[in-house]
Amino acid sequence: MHENEIAQQVIDATFKVHTRLGPGLLESVYEVVLAYELRNRGLVVDRQVPVPIQYEGLKFDEGYRMDLLVNESVIVELKSVEAVTGVHKKQCLTYLKLADKRLGLLINFNTELIKEGMHRVVNGLQ
Incomplete structure (x- = not known):
């Protein structure tokens, strides 16, 4: 499944x-419920995925944690x-x-209309 197709599933589930x-x-409530909803749609969802930092040829495991990684290709960062x-x-x-x-996808659930809280962020994707 292409990133854009995955993103559409995430958007539908977010609504x-x-x-x-x-x-x-x-935020943690939305994270667990959204992960549940995406898994029910047949997607593979990993929560709180660690990502190490690479700096000057060294690897530091004290990196950040992604809120959700969907089908090993789309990062979903949640805010409230x-x-x-x-x-x-x-x-x-x-x-x-x-x-x-x-x-x-950067999603802020603390909005009256969820479409106002959704932001697409790309890194070399058309």
């Missing part, structure tokens, strides 16, 4: 989760914040580069 739960919950800022988008792009992935 369902947001419709049922609404805004205002902790007042507003997504430019630094959140740049952070997602950095995650894509470190993990050598091409597509990320």
Whole structure:
């Protein structure tokens, strides 16, 4: 399945989760429920995936953790914040580069309309 097809499944599942739960919950709640919803759709979902940092030829395991990695190709970063800022988008792009992935979805569940909380971040993807 191509990254864009996976992203569409994530977006559809996000709409369902947001419709049922609404805004205002902790990020961890949305993470576990969205992962459940995506698995029910037949996707492979890994939670809190560690990504080491490479620096000057050294590997540091104290990197970050992706919220969700879907079908080993799409990173999903979840937020439950007042507003997504430019630094959140740049952070997602950095995650894509470190993990050598091409597509990320930055999703803020703390919005009245979930479409306002969805952001596509790409790293060399058309």
